[in-house]
Amino acid sequence: MFQFGSMNSIYKNILEQIDSGVMLFDEEGTLAFMNAQMYGMLEMQRYDLTGYSCVQMLNHTSFSRYKKKQLLRLYRETVYKGKTSHEFMDEYGRYWKVTASYGEKMNGYYLFVAKEISDYKQIEQTAYQNDNLAMLGKLSASIAHEIRNPLTAIRGFIQLLRPHLQGLGKEEYAKIILSEIDRANDIIHEFLSSSKPTPPQVAIIPVSALLKEVVLLTESEALMTGCQINLHAPHADLTVSVDVKQMKQVLLNMIRNAMEAVSDKESHTGGRIELGARRDGTSVRIFVSDNGKGMDSCTMDRLFNPFFTTKDTGTGLGLSVSERIVKNHGGTISVTSQLNEGTSFVISLPLIQ
Ligand SMILES: Nc1ncnc2c1ncn2[C@@H]1O[C@H](COP(=O)(O)OP(=O)(O)O)[C@@H](O)[C@H]1O
Ligand SMILES: [Mg+2]
Structure with missing residues (x-):
């Protein structure tokens, strides 16, 4: 079995210091190494689980049901389905990314490195929302612009009809239509001037x-x-x-x-x-x-x-x-x-x- 002790203690120290969780299994599925970060992420006290098989580890009393599920899913997505990375959200709403390396380049070992990516996820989501808002802004500005043209035509024709309506004693209809068109135009004008993404020219x-x-x-x-x-x-x-x-x-x-x-x-x-x-x-x-x-x-x-x-x-x-x-x-x-x-x-x- 792989013995971590045989590795240079400098490397072991480095692995203990990095801000990602690291977990290494040998070809038989026995835990060869797990750093402090990974113990923390799994919310386990620092038991030394080195030498435990996967199954023994999962059945360890200090594993919560949630963590067990997450580890099983990780196993299914990586080892079983062959994906090299797996992202998931934990029971506290935090996002994690685990990368898996194994096969020939690892001499049969399985290495899992886990990192919290909640901040990246948040930036990604805000960027996506901003993008959508910008799109919506552009779309509505172009719709508003398109509505202005028919309104101008309607306004012109109502003015032409005005004397006829006057003849029928219905001039107030023209007045109402004109003032409503003006109101619609005002709204569009204000909307267009507000949705233009011009930065202030200070x-x-x-x-x-x-x-x-x-x-x-x-x-x-x-x-x-x-x-x-x-x-x-x-x-x-x-x-x-x-x-x-x-x-x-x-x-x-x-x-x-x-x-x-x-x-x-x-x-x-x-x-x-x-x-x-x-x-x-x-x-x-x-x-x-x-x-x-x-x-x-x-x-x-x-x-x-x-x-x-x-x-x-x-x-x-x-x-x-x-x-x-x-x-x-x-x-x-x-x-x-x-x-x-x-x-x-x-x-x-x-x-x-
Ligand atoms: N100086 C003010 N005194 C009283 N009410 C005000 C005053 N300024 C704004 N308001 C209220 O705020 C509302 C929104 O104002 P505004 O955004 O300028 O739209 P609008 O003037 O077209 O109604 C007004 O309809 C009015 O009820
Ligand atoms: Mg006002």
Whole structure:
């Protein structure tokens, strides 16, 4: 019988040190060597099983039923079916890979080396999921694009029909169809702009400049809805590193929401939106607060979900897109709100130092 003692003790030491479990049987199926790692993996105390036959080993009292099953399966897959490696999940949900070497190159011996591969499995699964998500994103973007063309045609024909409907006293039908088509187009537009996998094109910009531009873009709309935007511009040396176009989109979404919240409020006099920024430790906090209708907790729980809206003509995409953009910049969005009092959104972005 093979005697491990006859091997150089250096080799034996090496086998004891490696992070894989090692198990060696001779040609008669007698255990010639098993390292500490393998004893650990089999959850056995360090009995010396050297010299035990396979059958004696499996029947050893310290083997659990599960381990016995796993070893029998290993035997079936490798020695019996001739596979050189075998992967399995144990009773604790960990993944293992066992490689088997035998035959001529091993002089009739059977060598089994076991290694935990849970981490690799997890990476593999995440990669697979990401791949699927990317595929789904591409597919839905192309479907959305294809839907836009027939919608444009329908819109054109409804406009042509409009005078005829007017003649029949049914002009409101045309109005409804047109506004619904516009809504569908809005959804597609927002969806397409959100699903484009463009990484942020960052530039360093003073926060005050960013906020001023956003105010310029929304001022006239605010005037029309009878609400005032107060800009609390921070000092010009407070800068952020952002994709200006994307960050403007986020702020516009929030200001539009604020304007809508103000005009949806039952007593909507003196609507005010406060827009500003300040430095807080290692981040820049940009806030958009309104004294609009506020939100109940049910809305608060869902407002970042895609397609969640409480508005008749809403798309429910504004905040989900905004959240994604801010996350891509390494930031976060937080919200506080009180029903009939108002809402405050805070965007935290990393400060560049
Ligand atoms: N400033 C706000 N005040 C009150 N409710 C808000 C405010 N901002 C967002 N919400 C709520 O969050 C929902 C989702 O917003 P959003 O994603 O921008 O979609 P949409 O504006 O198309 O409804 C809104 O329908 C509204 O109920
Ligand atoms: Mg919105």
